[in-house]
Amino acid sequence: MKQDRQDGARATVNAIKDLILSEHLRPGDPMPTEVDLVEKLGVSRSSVREAIRTLVALDILEVRHGTGTFVGQLSLRPLVEGMVFRGVLLPGDDLSVLREVVEVRKGLDLSLAPRVVERLSGADTADLRVCVEEMKVLAAQHTTYPVQDRQFHLNLAERLGNALYGQLVAAFWDIHTTVAPRLGVVGQRDLDVTAAAHEAMLDAAVSGDLEAYRAAVEAHYDPILRVLDDRHLVTAS
Amino acid sequence: MKQDRQDGARATVNAIKDLILSEHLRPGDPMPTEVDLVEKLGVSRSSVREAIRTLVALDILEVRHGTGTFVGQLSLRPLVEGMVFRGVLLPGDDLSVLREVVEVRKGLDLSLAPRVVERLSGADTADLRVCVEEMKVLAAQHTTYPVQDRQFHLNLAERLGNALYGQLVAAFWDIHTTVAPRLGVVGQRDLDVTAAAHEAMLDAAVSGDLEAYRAAVEAHYDPILRVLDDRHLVTAS
Numbered sequence: 001m002k003q004d005r006q007d008g009a010r011a012t013v014n015a016i017k018d019l020i021l022s023e024h025l026r027p028g029d030p031m032p033t034e035v036d037l038v039e040k041l042g043v044s045r046s047s048v049r050e051a052i053r054t055l056v057a058l059d060i061l062e063v064r065h066g067t068g069t070f071v072g073q074l075s076l077r078p079l080v081e082g083m084v085f086r087g088v089l090l091p092g093d094d095l096s097v098l099r100e101v102v103e104v105r106k107g108l109d110l111s112l113a114p115r116v117v118e119r120l121s122g123a124d125t126a127d128l129r130v131c132v133e134e135m136k137v138l139a140a141q142h143t144t145y146p147v148q149d150r151q152f153h154l155n156l157a158e159r160l161g162n163a164l165y166g167q168l169v170a171a172f173w174d175i176h177t178t179v180a181p182r183l184g185v186v187g188q189r190d191l192d193v194t195a196a197a198h199e200a201m202l203d204a205a206v207s208g209d210l211e212a213y214r215a216a217v218e219a220h221y222d223p224i225l226r227v228l229d230d231r232h233l234v235t236a237s
Numbered sequence: 238m239k240q241d242r243q244d245g246a247r248a249t250v251n252a253i254k255d256l257i258l259s260e261h262l263r264p265g266d267p268m269p270t271e272v273d274l275v276e277k278l279g280v281s282r283s284s285v286r287e288a289i290r291t292l293v294a295l296d297i298l299e300v301r302h303g304t305g306t307f308v309g310q311l312s313l314r315p316l317v318e319g320m321v322f323r324g325v326l327l328p329g330d331d332l333s334v335l336r337e338v339v340e341v342r343k344g345l346d347l348s349l350a351p352r353v354v355e356r357l358s359g360a361d362t363a364d365l366r367v368c369v370e371e372m373k374v375l376a377a378q379h380t381t382y383p384v385q386d387r388q389f390h391l392n393l394a395e396r397l398g399n400a401l402y403g404q405l406v407a408a409f410w411d412i413h414t415t416v417a418p419r420l421g422v423v424g425q426r427d428l429d430v431t432a433a434a435h436e437a438m439l440d441a442a443v444s445g446d447l448e449a450y451r452a453a454v455e456a457h458y459d460p461i462l463r464v465l466d467d468r469h470l471v472t473a474s
Binding site: 081097104108 | 258323
């Protein structure tokens with residue numbers, strides 16, 4: 001009985017996905033109503049509701065209040081939600097999950113290094129320069145600058161002609177900055193050092209110096225990784 | 238009314254997450270029953286059901302038939318499910334989403350290169366050697382070798398002391414190999430070339446040669462990327 005309900009829900013999820021594909025719907029397009037889906041797919045209303053709930057969680061569908069159900073943005077939001085929860089639930093004695101996230105961020109930036117340097121060398125980088133200048137001003141005021149930090153990494157990734165990379169960079173930035181405070185890891189104290197590391201990344205890329213760019217990426221992440229090595233989780237028990 | 242239901246569902250999702258955290262539950266631990274959750278959280282049964290559905294989609298909960306609900310594995314399965322759908326739905330005229338996935342795979346492998354070479358040089362690599370030998374035998378028989386291919390990349394990632402990296406490598410392998418055939422991109426013909434590329438990666442890593450390892454990674458992915466450049470999507474209309 002329960003097995004049947006479970007299989008029914010899975011089958012309905014797949015049927016709705018097939019419908020989106022066969023009708024060539026795109027993100028933002030309106031979906032048929034719940035009643036229409038019940039008719040079209042020949043399943044119960046509760047199966048349709050459960051399937052919609054699953055597909056909303058995966059950002060394959062989106063429910064807008066008062067207007068109906070639409071094809072979702074197919075974003076990496078489910079990755080962020082799951083990973084943030086995992087980071088908080090399974091911190092490990094040495095904050096190992098958070099450390100892994102920061103290592104992945106560093107790895108992504110290093111793997112993008114050749115392309116970043118190629119795209120930025122001699123290019124107009126006014127948007128990135130503004131981010132860096134604002135970081136420096138805020139650092140001098142002992143103020144954190146998460147908005148400018150995220151913008152810097154996003155603007156960098158956007159120039160690479162690979163939207164997925166940009167989304168991964170943003171997703172892991174979000175996971176990192178959501179998990180860290182929940183584990184009691186305070187924002188890095190070295191605001192000046194971090195602002196300078198971003199400036200060094202930009203300067204190296206603009207001047208086409210791949211090795212200097214890689215060194216600046218290391219200088220950006222290594223203080224964060226050191227903080228995670230030094231700190232052990234203080235449980236709130 | 239609908240807004241209320243939506244907010245209620247979101248609040249219930251968060252309440253269940255908080256419960257998992259406050260009770261220090263771990264993946265695989267049993268959850269309270271639906272009835273208990275209704276009581277504990279003071280919400281309707283339908284809210285609890287909807288919230289469970291959302292959390293199952295994110296692999297934060299897992300429903301096992303006949304036994305009940307458990308804390309999920311917090312895997313990257315939601316990432317794979319969403320990305321596979323996105324790859325099929327939004328292929329782009331030039332298979333751009335699939336191309337982005339392959340570029341991310343290549344980027345991950347390149348970013349791991351220094352650590353792979355450090356860990357493998359002079360180490361026991363019998364498991365990886367078996368994968369490569371089987372690939373070569375199958376290639377000679379004009380047979381594809383997805384099992385050995387996935388195993389190779391997984392075993393490699395497992396040695397790096399970062400479980401998240403291993404899961405990302407596996408997730409993007411799965412996305413790539415699920416999306417490609419659905420878009421009519423046949424498995425790469427050059428079975429020999431690909432088997433040899435894996436062998437070259439292994440040989441370079443064992444001998445501690447970082448540059449040769451990087452070159453072998455490029456040799457592994459570049460034929461796949463070339464196929465995607467050459468091919469334009471044949472829609473089945």
